[in-house]
Amino acid sequence: MKIAGLSIARGGAPVLEGVSFELTPGRALILRGPNGCGKTTLLRTIAGLQPPLAGTITGAEEDIAYAAHSDGIKLTLTVGENLTFWAEIFAAGSIEPALDAFDLRGLLDRPAGALSAGQKRRLGLARLLVTGRRYWILDEPTVSLDRASVHQFAGVVERHLADGGAALIATHIDLGLEGETLDVSQFKAKLPDLEEFDEAFL
């Protein structure tokens, strides 16, 4: 997947411009940068949820699995029903590997509303495995996970990379993954020149 000269805006104001990088199968790319610098907006743009101002995203159409801050879990459905639903939407077959990878087997028949925040997060991340997609776009995947679960998650990502997948992860903690780091703040968009605007009001 190749990102070239991408400019993105949030709420009408440009936040990042000239973002270019390449995501190759088998590699992970970690996005870093202070709060509010545009990591989430960048990930949403790459996932196709909003159009970029300029630039192109090529090579990953219909092969992206996106995981955001909210997990899309229905609280009145059980863990098994939630996962099965996504597996059917993505037509990806069995939920068994996902259950094992995130240690959810014991919670299978528990309503998702009765899970703790960390367990919900694990369920949300298990959804990635049932999508069967190659490029994982992850936005702060480790929020509310305990240390053991973070380790478990890093292991899952490593296995995904070994199987020829790729991951683009925005995170503030060290996952212990091999891969490049990209600091987003270097692409910060310059504010438009406001001097001319003043004249009209003065």
Add this chain to the structure above:
Amino acid sequence: MKALLLRDLKLALRAGGGFGLGLAFFLIVTVLVPFSVGPQSELLARIAPGVLWLGALLACLLSLDRLLALDWEDGTLDLMATSPLPLEAVVTIKALAHWITTSLPLVLAAPVLGILLNLPTAGFQWLVVSLLLGTPALSVIGTFGAALTVGLKRGGLLLSLLVLPLYVPTLIFGAEAARRGADGMSVETPLLMLAGISAATLALLPFASAAVLRVNLR
């Protein structure tokens, strides 16, 4: 698509799903009308088709603001938009699930409530037929309204204001068909118009709903 439909039906039936809300509202309206109008069975028989149609329409309206808002709040819509399902299919299935869980019970309850309003015997059949033909349009138009207001907190008021004018043609022809049926007149023209409205909204509005949803997800 089948998975989404089954999930929506399951969610509606589970605790807090809101199934039966519209039905209860419909029941309350039609039970209270005879009290407010007074014990004049002739007058009741005359207004029964209109009251039943209006009650069904408002009951349908009542359930609209949860249609997409719940999926938006927990992030499901974002994930759905990045899934292989096209958004056009998502909104169509959502409308279908709304029709099955909200409108269909109203259609089935209408003849029973018709007895309370002294609906003439000839009218029962045409009331059910007109509701069956008209309620799909209500669900599809309602889904469009829900898609328009999906990102707004407390968007229910705006949703009602946007959707009500779009409901008017359906109400006019639906109630007219039921009234003519009750009076023993020919129902062909209003029923054809009603079917036309349903077919047109079903064919066109999913594309509009998906388009506004894409804008709202940005």
